[in-house]
Amino acid sequence: MSGVGKGVAASSIAKLLQSRGFRVTAIKIDPYMNVDAGTMNPTEHGEVFVLDDGTECDQDMGNYERFLNQDLSGLNYMTAGSIFQSVINKERNLEYQGRCVEVVPHIPLETLEKINRAGEKAKAEIIITEIGGTVGEYQNILFLEAIRMLKVKHPDDVALVLVSFLPLQNADSELKTKPTQYAVKTLNSTGLQPDIILARAGTPLDQKRKEKIAFNCSLQEEDIISAPDVKSIYEVPINFEKDGLSGRILKKLKLRPRKTNLQEWRKLAKTVEESSEPVNIGIVGKYFSTGKFVLADSYISVIEAVKHAAYFFGKKPVIKWLDAEEFIKSPENLKQLSEYDGIIVPGGFGGRGTEGKMAAIGYCRENKIPFFGLCYGMQLAVIEFARSAAGMKKANSTEIDEKTPYPVIDILPEQKKNLEEKKYGATMRLGAYPAELKKGTIAFEAYKSQSISERHRHRYEVNPDYIKQLEDKGLVFSGTSPDGRLMEIAELPRNVHPFFVGAQFHPEFKSRPLSPHPLFREFIRSSIDRKER
Ligand code: GLN
Numbered sequence: 001m002s003g004v005g006k007g008v009a010a011s012s013i014a015k016l017l018q019s020r021g022f023r024v025t026a027i028k029i030d031p032y033m034n035v036d037a038g039t040m041n042p043t044e045h046g047e048v049f050v051l052d053d054g055t056e057c058d059q060d061m062g063n064y065e066r067f068l069n070q071d072l073s074g075l076n077y078m079t080a081g082s083i084f085q086s087v088i089n090k091e092r093n094l095e096y097q098g099r100c101v102e103v104v105p106h107i108p109l110e111t112l113e114k115i116n117r118a119g120e121k122a123k124a125e126i127i128i129t130e131i132g133g134t135v136g137e138y139q140n141i142l143f144l145e146a147i148r149m150l151k152v153k154h155p156d157d158v159a160l161v162l163v164s165f166l167p168l169q170n171a172d173s174e175l176k177t178k179p180t181q182y183a184v185k186t187l188n189s190t191g192l193q194p195d196i197i198l199a200r201a202g203t204p205l206d207q208k209r210k211e212k213i214a215f216n217c218s219l220q221e222e223d224i225i226s227a228p229d230v231k232s233i234y235e236v237p238i239n240f241e242k243d244g245l246s247g248r249i250l251k252k253l254k255l256r257p258r259k260t261n262l263q264e265w266r267k268l269a270k271t272v273e274e275s276s277e278p279v280n281i282g283i284v285g286k287y288f289s290t291g292k293f294v295l296a297d298s299y300i301s302v303i304e305a306v307k308h309a310a311y312f313f314g315k316k317p318v319i320k321w322l323d324a325e326e327f328i329k330s331p332e333n334l335k336q337l338s339e340y341d342g343i344i345v346p347g348g349f350g351g352r353g354t355e356g357k358m359a360a361i362g363y364c365r366e367n368k369i370p371f372f373g374l375c376y377g378m379q380l381a382v383i384e385f386a387r388s389a390a391g392m393k394k395a396n397s398t399e400i401d402e403k404t405p406y407p408v409i410d411i412l413p414e415q416k417k418n419l420e421e422k423k424y425g426a427t428m429r430l431g432a433y434p435a436e437l438k439k440g441t442i443a444f445e446a447y448k449s450q451s452i453s454e455r456h457r458h459r460y461e462v463n464p465d466y467i468k469q470l471e472d473k474g475l476v477f478s479g480t481s482p483d484g485r486l487m488e489i490a491e492l493p494r495n496v497h498p499f500f501v502g503a504q505f506h507p508e509f510k511s512r513p514l515s516p517h518p519l520f521r522e523f524i525r526s527s528i529d530r531k532e533r
Pocket of ligand 1: 346347348349350374375376377379399457458459460461
């Protein structure tokens, strides 16, 4: 089922095999008919992750990149929609040479072709492919069929791992194995038998349960791997290894084990375990609630980037969600912001919550609370500055108010047409773009480099007509596109504010556990300073 941890399981398997010296890549298959994740609402599907090549994809791709410390490409991500689209395109181009094109075999075959291409591009010895969804539903059946075909052709080169959940009715009862047994039966009906079962549960699996699952699912006990809840996802690979997972997989794939090197990863997990001194970060946003639940998944990369930076300083990241709309309901609520060591305003779309976010940004600016704006967060910081410091009352983004007297944030010229023609899918300014940094700024200090490359996902930008006015009032554009046309980073000088920085791009997508993003690192450094002061 969704949320059971398939993404982290796939990433961890990838990490373990990589740590044993194999060249590994990871692929995600999303069963949705959406061609990519760019058109999905984050509260429903989680964060939209962006790759260097501009692919808008599932958040699991972020986990793969972070665990493998690798940049992946669009070939590593597919949805049902994208596979259907390429089959239909091929049919239109007569590439099937007059043959009847059918869902089976053509959809599975197209899937396999793409898996193969991704493997070749990454020069991978092992490809981890995660199939989203639940066994037994219609949505992923064609992808399971693809794996069945692959296994028939290459029986020794395919190992199947089933991630299954074991419920616990109450504290006194036992973990229930029946759902897992039924999942395996259902999987068997597609012609597949798992080689390994990852038993997800609140607690580790006892020997009795292992025996039960193994016996009823036609497996050996060593193939049932305990996957209990852990404090941090970085412990997951280490935990799997306690049950010998990588060795089992290599055995199934008939690959000779190589020497393991999980040193750095173990060190990281130890830091996570041992860091106790908190750094308190508030994230002001709107994509939080679904019914009664808070869905932090919408900002998963932001959370991870904060964690990487906090662990870098040996601190314990404590993140709190602050609903932007609360700051408008009662401005008194703004005072809460002083309790935090630093405030982040992340990316977003549309008008809802923006006045609240700007109120929060203004409060951070005036009270010298470290502030970090990501994409929309940067745009809103520029608007807030225009209104409060540059006398442009009612300044706004044309995304929020088309008739604003001061459109300090405006649509990119090349984007106007897309919206008029209702071309929404994969048409934003997407993926990696270079930027140049100004010497003597926070940005330059952080990156220690003049040229950078960062990932984007937006349609609007700082309006060039207002740059001079904003600069005259003290806002510094410390990063721009190489031609100087687009403002990529805005900041206030250190003598005015300890850390007030906004990035037009999404730095969170490039932060890695063992190498935190430079801007997140400096933001957290300032937050720790504030706390210590
Ligand atoms: N809505 C803004 C834009 O399109 C910001 C997008 C974002 O935060 N990713 O420019």
